[in-house]
Amino acid sequence: MTGVLAVFGGRSEIGLAIARRLAPEASVVVLASRPDPDAAGPPSDLPGAVVVDFDADDVGNHRAVVAAIEERHGPIDTAVLAFGILGDQTRAERDEAEVARVLHTDFVAQASLLTVLADVMRGRGRGSIVAFSSVAGVRVRRANYVYGSAKAGLDGFASGLADALHGSGIDLVIARPGFVVGRMTRGMAPAVFSSTPDQVADAVVARLRGGGPVVVWIPWQLRVMFAVAPFVPRAIWRRMPR
Template sequence: MVDPTTGPLLVLGGRSEIGLATAVRLAAGRPVVLAVRPGPADDAVRACRDAGATSVSVVDFDADDVATHPDLVDRVTAEHGPIGTAILAFGILGDQRRAEHDPTEVVRILTTDFVAQASLLTILADRFRAHGGGTMVAFSSVAGVRVRRANYVYGSAKAGLDGFASGLADALHGSPVRLVVARPGFVIGRMTEGMEPAVFSRTADQVADAVADAVRSGHHGELWVPWQLRVMFSIAPFVPRALWRRLPR
C-alpha cells in the first residue's frame, strides 16, 4: 500500500504558484518530482529542498502532448517508486476575446484545461489502483460551476474537468485511491495579474494550505476554497440568466 503522505510527490506544473506552494507544504521527508515545460526551475527546486524534500527532480512536461502522458507517469514511477501524491497544477486562462472568433484558441484552452487533465487523471487513477493507493489533486474552479458569459471558454473547460473529476471520485469511492477536487474562487497571483479580485478571493498560499490539509487528512471529493463559496454557488442556478450574463469573470 502506498502512503500518500510519504510516497513520491509528483507536481504536474511544478512552476505554477499554487502547485509549488502546495508542494512546499507536502515535501518534507519525501522525494519530489517537478514536471515542467523546458526552462529554468532552480527557484522551484530550491523551495522544495528548503521544505525538507529528500530529493528534487525535474522532468520535461508538455501537458498538451497527451500521447506522452503514460510514459511520463511510468518513468517517474520507475525512477522514484510508486507515486504517493500527484498534483495537477497546470492550466491557462487563455484569451476569451480571441477565442470568440478563433477556434484554435478555443481548442488550446480546452486541451490544456480539460483534455490533458482528464488524460492524466485516468492514467494516474489506473496506476494508483495497481499500486494499492495514492492521492490525486485536480484544480477545478467555481468558474465551472455555472459558466459566465465573460469567460465562457475557460469556464466550460473547468466545467468539463469538474464533471469528469467528480465522476472519477465517485468511481474511486471505496478504493484506497483518493481524489481531491479543489474548487477555488478567484486566486490572486500571476495568472490573474491586473484583474479586479472577486469576493472571497484567496492567494495561492491560502489555497495551498487548504489543499495540503485535505491531502494529509485523507479527504476525498470536492473541496471549496474558501468554504463560503459553496453557500454562494448553491444559489447560482436560480439567478436569472439576464442577470447572470452580466456578471464579470
C-alpha cells in the same frame, strides 16, 4: 504522507506552494513541467526536488512520463495536477484555435493524465490525486465562458472518476477555488472571496492530511454563494463579471 510527491505543472505557484508544505513528508518531490531555460533546476527552497520534462498538451506521452517517474523514483503516492491556462476570452470569441487551445489544456490534457494516474494507482490500491477545478465551472458565465466550460467539463469528469474510485483506496480531491491572485490573473481586479496560492495550498494540504469530502471549496464561503447560482435568472447571470 510518505512516498513520492509528483506535481504536474511543477512551476505553477499553487503547485510549488503545495510541494513546499508536503516536501518534509515525501521521500522525493518531482516537479514535472515544460523545460525553462531560465530556471533549469528546482527552486532554492526545494533543493532536493527532481525536475522532469513534462508537456501537458502532449497527451500521447502522459503514460510514459508517469512510468519514467515511477521507474526512477518509485510509486507515486500523491499526484497534484497544477497545470492550466486562462486563455484569452476576447480572442476566443472569434478564433476557434484559441478555443481549442484552452479546452485542450484545461480539459482534455487534465482528463488524460487523471486517467493514467488513476489506472496506475488502482493497480496497487492506494494513492492520492488532486485535480484543480474552479468555481468558474459551477455555472459558466458569459465573461469567461471558454475557460469556465473547460473547468465545468473537468469538474464533471473528476467527480465521476472520484465515484468510480470509491472503495479502491485512491483518494481523489477536487479543489474548487475562486479567483486566485497570482501570475495567471495579474492585471485583473480580484473577485469577491479571492485567495492566494498559499491559501489554496493550505486548504488542499489540510484536506490531504485530514481527509474529508471529495470537493474542497476555497475559501469555504464560495460553497454557500454558488449554492444559489443555479437559481439566478439568466437575464441577470449573463451580466455577471468574471
